[in-house]
Amino acid sequence: MKKVKSSKRTSERKGKCLAQTVGEYFTAVPEPARSALEAMREAIRSVVPAEATEVISYRIPAFKHNRVLVWYAAFSEHCSLFPTASVIEAFKDELKGFSTAKGTIHFPLDKPLPTSLLKRIVKARVAGMEGKKR
DSSP: OOOOSSOOOOOHHHOOOSSSSHHHHHHHHHTTHHHHHHHHHHHTTTSTTTTTEEEEETEEEEESSSEEEEEEEEEEEEEEEEOOOHHHTTTTTTTTTEEESSEEEEETTSOOOOOHHHHHHHHHHHHHHHHHHH
């Protein structure tokens, strides 16, 4: 007997969210991560250009203005900001208390979101993108 291959992606079959919109993504995020993610979203929105839009990119929310400025996402123990490696490198001294990877900063859910630091990071990313427009 021939096995019929499912048309659904592996991650869909495993129950992972494949949101098509930012609203769908937020709906699928449980508390307390959703509240933290909403705070992160508002902080980002307050410093990106007014014309920036929210999109799903790489299966997570992102703010886009011509190109993606930053991505952000929720996980079980933290929310992450993806501002690119160069921005993280520029803020490495201020990020010493946080878990970071090449292009990611993890903000633990059990601690207050450092909103002013988050805003400065996003502003730096936006400024870097503006400089590349030439």
